[in-house]
Amino acid sequence: MNEVFITGTGQTAVGEHWETSLRHLAWQAIEPALQAAKVEKPDAIFVGNMLAAGISQQQNLGALLADFCGLRGTEAVTVEAAGASGGAAMRQALLALRSGEISTALVVGVEKTTDKVGADVTAAVAAGADSDWELAQGATAPAIAALIMRRYMHEHGVQLQQFAGFPVNAHANARTNVDAMFRHALDELRYAQAAMIASPVNMFDSAPDADGAAALVLATGAGELQPGLSVRVAASSLATDALAVHDRRDVLAFAAAKLSADRALQQTGLAHDQIDVAELYDRFSVYAALSLEACGFARRGEGWQLARNGAIGRAGRLPISTFGGLKARGNPGGATGVYQLVEVARQLASMAGENQVAGAKWGLAQCLGSSGGTAVTHILQGVESS
Amino acid sequence: MEITRHWRLQKQRYGLVGEQCHHCGEKLFPPRDVCPECAQEAQELYRFSGKGEVFSYSTVFDAPAGYEGISPYTVALVKLEEGPLVTAQLTDVDNDGVEIGMAVEMVTRKLREDGDKGMLVYGYKFRPFLRQEAVLPA
Numbered sequence: 001m002n003e004v005f006i007t008g009t010g011q012t013a014v015g016e017h018w019e020t021s022l023r024h025l026a027w028q029a030i031e032p033a034l035q036a037a038k039v040e041k042p043d044a045i046f047v048g049n050m051l052a053a054g055i056s057q058q059q060n061l062g063a064l065l066a067d068f069c070g071l072r073g074t075e076a077v078t079v080e081a082a083g084a085s086g087g088a089a090m091r092q093a094l095l096a097l098r099s100g101e102i103s104t105a106l107v108v109g110v111e112k113t114t115d116k117v118g119a120d121v122t123a124a125v126a127a128g129a130d131s132d133w134e135l136a137q138g139a140t141a142p143a144i145a146a147l148i149m150r151r152y153m154h155e156h157g158v159q160l161q162q163f164a165g166f167p168v169n170a171h172a173n174a175r176t177n178v179d180a181m182f183r184h185a186l187d188e189l190r191y192a193q194a195a196m197i198a199s200p201v202n203m204f205d206s207a208p209d210a211d212g213a214a215a216l217v218l219a220t221g222a223g224e225l226q227p228g229l230s231v232r233v234a235a236s237s238l239a240t241d242a243l244a245v246h247d248r249r250d251v252l253a254f255a256a257a258k259l260s261a262d263r264a265l266q267q268t269g270l271a272h273d274q275i276d277v278a279e280l281y282d283r284f285s286v287y288a289a290l291s292l293e294a295c296g297f298a299r300r301g302e303g304w305q306l307a308r309n310g311a312i313g314r315a316g317r318l319p320i321s322t323f324g325g326l327k328a329r330g331n332p333g334g335a336t337g338v339y340q341l342v343e344v345a346r347q348l349a350s351m352a353g354e355n356q357v358a359g360a361k362w363g364l365a366q367c368l369g370s371s372g373g374t375a376v377t378h379i380l381q382g383v384e385s386s
Numbered sequence: 387m388e389i390t391r392h393w394r395l396q397k398q399r400y401g402l403v404g405e406q407c408h409h410c411g412e413k414l415f416p417p418r419d420v421c422p423e424c425a426q427e428a429q430e431l432y433r434f435s436g437k438g439e440v441f442s443y444s445t446v447f448d449a450p451a452g453y454e455g456i457s458p459y460t461v462a463l464v465k466l467e468e469g470p471l472v473t474a475q476l477t478d479v480d481n482d483g484v485e486i487g488m489a490v491e492m493v494t495r496k497l498r499e500d501g502d503k504g505m506l507v508y509g510y511k512f513r514p515f516l517r518q519e520a521v522l523p524a
Binding site for chain 1: 391441442444445447448449450451452454456461470474475486497507509
């Protein structure tokens with residue numbers, strides 16, 4: 001099995017890019033990634049996207065982007081797993097590289113959420129849920145998170161205010177991320193008064209659906225991301241659970257996230273406390289708590305405690321959302337998983353600027369689709385070239 | 387108009403008809419081809435009683451397309467008395483008057499309409515089980 005390294009990264013700002021179409025947005029991330037990697041023609045392209053068919057009436061982004069980016073003829077496909085599409089695209093690239101079938105790959109996540117506005121977007125985004133048995137009942141993505149959150153609060157005796165630390169931390173980190181959608185600090189005291197989206201999930205709990213594109217170039221054999229520093233893909237695992245939350249054995253456990261994190265950690269032989277930085281799927285505050293529990297960073301029902309006392313801050317024992325997370329960097333659907341990987345790679349290659357977690361050597365990136373129905377976990381390692 | 391998708395599910399939407407796996411006895415809603423408990427075929431139809439209790443609930447303020455007319459509405463995870471959990475709207479109740487553990491029963495209601503001239507989709511919702519309500523303190 002071949003070793004795989006990240007040799008180039010690129011990303012756009014996350015936000016509402018009214019003037020920029022999907023293909024242009026993708027190129028804005030792809031061009032710098034290819035340049036940094038000094039790769040003209042990757043052997044294959046893996047695209048992470050979830051909404052283009054429903055919102056932009058565009059399918060087959062593989063062929064579309066290959067042609068648009070001057071790579072006509074290149075092998076290219078879209079990989080879709082709702083919110084986990086970006087991580088799933090990375091997983092497919094990795095499988096192809098490790099097998100030796102290809103030597104270089106371009107992974108690009110791109111989303112144009114703003115090509116529609118209003119209730120049509122709410123419905124398109126909810127298509128990650130079970131269409132016949134959740135969405136048909138009027139359950140949106142925030143409503144499903146809210147059902148989980150209210151039950152979590154009920155079973156574990158947690159008050160609403162105790163989740164505030166997650167968005168507050170995310171926003172604090174986004175202040176120094178020029179590409180983040182929201183760069184203002186969040187007042188913890190205002191958290192419980194924020195307007196409701198689906199009770200008890202409020203505006204401060206819920207990541208903004210946005211536009212964005214992020215890209216990675218991967219190569220087998222060694223390859224520096226920064227002079228003297230390489231980023232190696234140490235582990236990769238994708239797992240599924242029942243798609244509909246009501247079909248799960250335990251509504252308050254992300255079984256897919258646990259399976260994929262356990263396997264990824266096993267692949268590296270690392271102990272939990274050796275992970276220096278983690279980009280988790282904080283699309284809703286309760287998902288951050290449940291992800292921490294699923295990955296084994298907290299016991300069942302105690303994930304929310306890490307949002308107290310700075311444990312998840314950049315100087316804490318497990319920094320998360322170090323560039324703002326989904327909540328403040330923003331959530332461009334199928335691109336999010338690739339943003340997470342770009343961010344972890346930059347942490348490990350000492351390229352994180354003011355967002356740098358000191359001495360980060362091992363980083364974990366995990367994205368979820370369909371309220372935890374799919375989970376993809378990658379572990380990256382920063383390696384000093386001798 | 388998504389006629390066939392909704393038409394196929396009439397028995398489930400109007401009658402809460404699920405399945406009982408005759409290998410392991412697990413009751414399933416909705417019906418599946420493969421039992422998630424024992425991985426055998428699950429083929430015997432089973433009509434649920436419609437009685438259950440609220441496992442969790444949420445009042446939705448940001449409705450998806452087709453549901454804006456009834457917004458805000460309350461959606462719930464309902465634990466049927468036979469075991470399975472279903473996602474469904476609550477009806478005939480104040481959005482503020484819902485509690486975890488509340489007894490509910492299934493009724494058939496309009497789920498959505500596709501515009502003025504579009505199809506009407508009916509299905510299950512749950513309302514407070516009235517006899518149980520009578521014993522709650524005033």
